[in-house]
Amino acid sequence: MIYLDHNATTPLAPAVIAAMLPVMSGVWANTSSQHGPGQEAKRRLAGARATVARLLGCKPAEVIFTSGATEANHLAVRGLLAGAPANRQRVLFGSVEHAGHLRLARALAAAGVQVDYLPVHPDGTLDLAAAQALIGPDVALVSLMAANNETGVLMPVADVAAWAHAAGAVMHVDATQFIGKQVFDFATCGADAVSLSAHKFQGPKGIGALLLRQGVPLLPQTLGSQERGRRGGTENLPGIVGLAAALEALGDITAQAKRIAALRDRLERGLQAALPDTHVWCQGAARLPGTSCLRFGQLSQEVVLQRLDRLQVAASSGAACSSGGSAPSHVLTAMGVSADEALATVRFSLGAGTTVEDVNYLLRELPPLLAPLLCEDLLSAP
Ligand code: PMP
Structure with missing residues (x-):
């Protein structure tokens, strides 16, 4: 075939399988446990987090592991909106975002949030003038994909982020199709929050991350002590190790x-x-x-x-x-x-x-x- x-989706890279297997069989303790095996799992988690941070250009504390990009997108939009001041409650979404992300946009609109969409030109590129005109002082958040999953068109996220910041809004980027295919650096990308998913770059399914710039207020959507209180739930350590290995294997x-x-x-x-x-x-x-x-x-x-x-x-x-x-x-x-x-x-x-x-x-x-x-x-x- x-x-x-x-x-x-993509097949697992051999290096990813090699990294995950020993974790699945031997490092299965809970990272929150105080005993030796738990502490070993915690060390492995910290190691994988450091690798992800190094390869994506962010600080380890800026990585929030999630079950994939859909969850990272939801956490970003709902969490950043909840963290925004009361006089800023409008959200802008790209009009060609992933279908799951547009469902979230419609759910927010149905719940009374003012949602507007950034249009594209007939050639698939973002209408920059329309985007600039839509970003006003009532906007809490702009959510735009880095690359479209159907056409592959790249979006000018750095420009839009600059306009969002000038208007006092925060910028979320769904980089699910971008990371792994193009060089990416969180420190210089301009966004405050970035979603990614391991299975798009030869990592396992069911694991991804939201990169969140330090100091940007975000209300957690799943309560618990893990991920510095920003995403509760026992961590998927084999998946996280697989995500780190997949980034390393990109070469x-x-x-x-x-x-x-x-x-x-x-x-x-x-x-x-x-x-x-x-x-x-x-x-x-x-x-x-x-x-x-x-x-x-x-x-x-x-x-x-x-x-x-x-x-x-x-x-x-x-x-x-x-x-x-x-x-x-x-x-x-x-x-x-x-x-x-x-x-x-x-x-x-x-x-x-x-x-x-x-x-x-x-x-x-x-x-x-x-x-x-x-x-x-x-x-x-x-
Ligand atoms: N955003 C984009 C642009 C995608 O292409 C996808 C996967 N099709 C997702 C989000 C959802 O990713 P996940 O499968 O990790 O939830």
């Missing part, structure tokens, strides 16, 4: 990004040459290196994914969390794309395991399967 769905991110971007470009150009009806969304925008969001004429995503399945290629109709439904992607819809074109869109996401042979295989096998369908499609068009 050729796996081209790395934005949904030279710049070199890897260059390699993957070259493969992605080869794939897109090859498909466009073989099937001129291929349209790549956001091709001219700054994007994540491995993400390709495209449509073949008006061929429905079901038909394309079925052909890919026949070729033993795993791709996706968009975000894993919203695929399976028949609604057009909210990301493409926010860009002004029609429902028909959105429902014809598929996503390839390349990653560490992707090879030039994988891309060549797809370029050899897919066009002959789709070309006759595209002809039929053209003939049946009104």
